[in-house]
Amino acid sequence: MQNFIYDIPTKLLFGKGQIENLTSVLQSFGKNVLLTYGGGSIKKSGLYDDIMQRLTTSHFHVVELSGIEPNPRIETVRKGVELCHVHNIDVILAVGGGSTLDCSKAICAGYYYSGDLWEMVLHPQTITKTLPLVDILTLSATGSEFDAFGVISNPITQEKIGSPFCYPNVSICDPAYTFSVPALQTAAGSADIMSHVLEVYFSEDASCDLAEGISEIILRSVIKNLPIVLKDPHDYDARANLMWNSTWACSGITGMGKINYTWSCHAIEHKLSAFYDITHGVGLAILTPRWMEYILNEKTVDRFTRFSRNVWGLEDDDPYVLARKGIQALYDFFVSVNLPMTLHEVGIDETHFEKMAEDAVKYGELLDAYVSLTKEDVMNILKACL
Amino acid sequence: MQNFIYDIPTKLLFGKGQIENLTSVLQSFGKNVLLTYGGGSIKKSGLYDDIMQRLTTSHFHVVELSGIEPNPRIETVRKGVELCHVHNIDVILAVGGGSTLDCSKAICAGYYYSGDLWEMVLHPQTITKTLPLVDILTLSATGSEFDAFGVISNPITQEKIGSPFCYPNVSICDPAYTFSVPALQTAAGSADIMSHVLEVYFSEDASCDLAEGISEIILRSVIKNLPIVLKDPHDYDARANLMWNSTWACSGITGMGKINYTWSCHAIEHKLSAFYDITHGVGLAILTPRWMEYILNEKTVDRFTRFSRNVWGLEDDDPYVLARKGIQALYDFFVSVNLPMTLHEVGIDETHFEKMAEDAVKYGELLDAYVSLTKEDVMNILKACL
Numbered sequence: 069m070q071n072f073i074y075d076i077p078t079k080l081l082f083g084k085g086q087i088e089n090l091t092s093v094l095q096s097f098g099k100n101v102l103l104t105y106g107g108g109s110i111k112k113s114g115l116y117d118d119i120m121q122r123l124t125t126s127h128f129h130v131v132e133l134s135g136i137e138p139n140p141r142i143e144t145v146r147k148g149v150e151l152c153h154v155h156n157i158d159v160i161l162a163v164g165g166g167s168t169l170d171c172s173k174a175i176c177a178g179y180y181y182s183g184d185l186w187e188m189v190l191h192p193q194t195i196t197k198t199l200p201l202v203d204i205l206t207l208s209a210t211g212s213e214f215d216a217f218g219v220i221s222n223p224i225t226q227e228k229i230g231s232p233f234c235y236p237n238v239s240i241c242d243p244a245y246t247f248s249v250p251a252l253q254t255a256a257g258s259a260d261i262m263s264h265v266l267e268v269y270f271s272e273d274a275s276c277d278l279a280e281g282i283s284e285i286i287l288r289s290v291i292k293n294l295p296i297v298l299k300d301p302h303d304y305d306a307r308a309n310l311m312w313n314s315t316w317a318c319s320g321i322t323g324m325g326k327i328n329y330t331w332s333c334h335a336i337e338h339k340l341s342a343f344y345d346i347t348h349g350v351g352l353a354i355l356t357p358r359w360m361e362y363i364l365n366e367k368t369v370d371r372f373t374r375f376s377r378n379v380w381g382l383e384d385d386d387p388y389v390l391a392r393k394g395i396q397a398l399y400d401f402f403v404s405v406n407l408p409m410t411l412h413e414v415g416i417d418e419t420h421f422e423k424m425a426e427d428a429v430k431y432g433e434l435l436d437a438y439v440s441l442t443k444e445d446v447m448n449i450l451k452a453c454l
Numbered sequence: 455m456q457n458f459i460y461d462i463p464t465k466l467l468f469g470k471g472q473i474e475n476l477t478s479v480l481q482s483f484g485k486n487v488l489l490t491y492g493g494g495s496i497k498k499s500g501l502y503d504d505i506m507q508r509l510t511t512s513h514f515h516v517v518e519l520s521g522i523e524p525n526p527r528i529e530t531v532r533k534g535v536e537l538c539h540v541h542n543i544d545v546i547l548a549v550g551g552g553s554t555l556d557c558s559k560a561i562c563a564g565y566y567y568s569g570d571l572w573e574m575v576l577h578p579q580t581i582t583k584t585l586p587l588v589d590i591l592t593l594s595a596t597g598s599e600f601d602a603f604g605v606i607s608n609p610i611t612q613e614k615i616g617s618p619f620c621y622p623n624v625s626i627c628d629p630a631y632t633f634s635v636p637a638l639q640t641a642a643g644s645a646d647i648m649s650h651v652l653e654v655y656f657s658e659d660a661s662c663d664l665a666e667g668i669s670e671i672i673l674r675s676v677i678k679n680l681p682i683v684l685k686d687p688h689d690y691d692a693r694a695n696l697m698w699n700s701t702w703a704c705s706g707i708t709g710m711g712k713i714n715y716t717w718s719c720h721a722i723e724h725k726l727s728a729f730y731d732i733t734h735g736v737g738l739a740i741l742t743p744r745w746m747e748y749i750l751n752e753k754t755v756d757r758f759t760r761f762s763r764n765v766w767g768l769e770d771d772d773p774y775v776l777a778r779k780g781i782q783a784l785y786d787f788f789v790s791v792n793l794p795m796t797l798h799e800v801g802i803d804e805t806h807f808e809k810m811a812e813d814a815v816k817y818g819e820l821l822d823a824y825v826s827l828t829k830e831d832v833m834n835i836l837k838a839c840l
Contacts, residue, residue, distance in 0.1 A: 069694040071469025083457025281671030289663035308455040
């Protein structure tokens with residue numbers, strides 16, 4: 069079992085009606101709040117009005133940063149930092165999914181950062197201090213409510229970089245806020261949850277029972293609960309399980325005690341969505357089974373047979389047949405929840421494959437993946453996704 | 455799924471050689487350290503010398519509180535608090551298992567407590583501030599390294615009370631420090647880990663997949679790893695799994711999303727060890743299968759069949775037969791790891807049963823157990839353990 073550090077300071081308030089605690093939570097940080105959110109779904113759902121009523125009744129000064137993009141951009145981070153300085157912000161309240169939370173984390177760190185903010189994204193080790201962050205989660209997907217990472221895009225350099233900025237101080241996780249998430253976003257979020265687990269599950273060291281077991285529970289739980297939610301979007305327990313799974317999937321616990329390799333599918337998907345504004349989880353769903361087929365070999369086959377057995381309940385005497393059955397089961401599952409499963413379906417062709425593959429291996433991280441990937445390997449995986 | 459709060463601020467440094475970080479961790483709290491430990495096993499193992507050399511080389515001022523009892527007493531807490539005041543202590547460094555950690559937590563809270571310290575144990579909600587606590591774990595059992603609770607005994611009132619005092623700031627968890635733990639203590643510690651899970655596992659609400667799944671992983675992992683460790687006490691991975699299991703078993707995560715009842719076996723065991731100085735885990739091993747048999751009924755049988763299936767891999771068409779098979783498997787497992795399985799074997803007879811049962815139900819908590827227990831019920835369970 070490998071050494072590791074567990075250090076997650078975030079407090080989670082999980083369940084129905086936890087928003088009751090919002091003002092007392094914010095109160096401990098100050099009165100000047102930057103409220104950040106995305107495209108306005110929180111206005112449709114009534115959550116925005118609920119929050120504003122609570123904050124104005126308790127005499128908070130609220131400044132808004134709305135319109136945070138699905139793949140949040142560095143300019144938006146700059147805009148947020150400027151708002152914080154102009155309005156002397158004490159705490160950021162991020163309401164939304166991973167994009168809003170990620171962007172808000174970068175703003176929290178950017179507030180105290182003296183250099184250029186894109187340099188901060190590239191070199192997060194230079195961050196010394198951050199603003200407090202409280203969030204209200206409205207999508208089960210990225211796990212950003214319980215990790216330090218944020219993924220920020222730079223349209224000029226066509227880069228999309230994930231960096232550790234800060235942990236949220238408090239995350240309010242009410243599964244009822246995800247009732248209104250459309251089917252495609254729910255399925256894409258679930259693919260993201262599964263990908264966070266799978267990127268870590270595929271590793272040689274299986275000596276930590278909790279890491280292995282929690283990975284398999286989360287995968288089985290998503291496979292069980294996503295179809296329930298697609299049938300009945302208001303099924304509270306199924307929504308709650310997806311949310312609690314998403315929180316832990318990206319917490320790092322599934323990799324504690326294991327060798328931690330570079331995440332392969334995320335590295336490639338970030339290049340896809342740096343060129344095309346596709347949904348992160350959709351990109352991952354398309355890539356993951358193809359990546360799996362590509363890396364299936366003598367060294368990896370035992371991991372795949374374990375995956376097939378413990379996650380899908382499959383059996384076969386031939387390990388390669390069993391491994392392929394598990395990969396097929398994952399593909400079929402994504403199809404069954406109506407995720408597009410080819411790049412063509414999401415309007416992506418070969419045009420930028422060369423550049424994407426080049427960028428994916430630019431800093432050499434993919435050589436440190438579970439199975440090392442060169443530019444050519446990435447090209448082959450992308451072609452298999454067409 | 456029930457609402458819950460997750461809020462564990464403790465940082466864990468897990469693995470071989472993590473003691474390398476000890477002085478830098480302590481440094482952040484101050485130079486005056488109260489070193490607390492138990493009966494001196496850390497002197498035999500060489501850990502004491504290693505710690506002292508590190509601390510003196512880095513110019514810490516170290517005061518010692520040794521001889522903390524297996525069931526730590528309120529007088530020891532008082533002595534520790536006094537030492538902290540006399541020597542202007544900045545941080546407590548607790549080295550040992552649950553008893554040393556528990557006592558140290560009470561000292562951390564007692565340092566800033568103005569009233570009588572036994573009153574503090576009885577009314578922990580009156581604690582407002584605590585000293586920083588760093589610990590080095592040497593036993594996998596109580597999970598005290600990752601929770602806020604301490605169990606303190608009062609020999610005068612013959613009470614043994616568990617109260618939340620404070621979370622450790624940092625826990626250093628090096629499985630190699632448990633290589634020298636004797637077989638009986640290793641087995642008793644494992645019974646304690648299993649009990650922490652079982653006290654929570656038995657509850658109606660099974661809607662949270664992570665709570666259910668993590669419970670079952672921990673139980674299966676202990677069942678797998680304890681026999682390995684008893685055969686080869688230096689098996690690092692098996693020791694590491696037991697330690698990581700113990701950390702999570704008592705963290706609260708197995709009860710998040712569930713209805714949380716009063717812990718039955720712990721409540722009764724605390725009365726046993728308030729009268730007799732028996733090892734906590736031994737008391738729990740003796741009580742648990744008898745408690746299970748006693749509460750097996752129409753309402754609980756489905757939980758027991760799940761336990762038999764998912765933890766022990768058992769099957770039977772008759773749910774009661776299946777339930778009893780699972781209880782028997784647990785009993786047989788404890789026998790197989792050489793735990794004494796009757797009260798007679800540990801020198802306890804009926805003499806104090808009446809008073810113990812009376813004390814166990816004194817504050818009415820056991821009426822709020824998964825299956826309500828009256829004084830008579832507790833008497834019956836104790837008699838079944840003879």
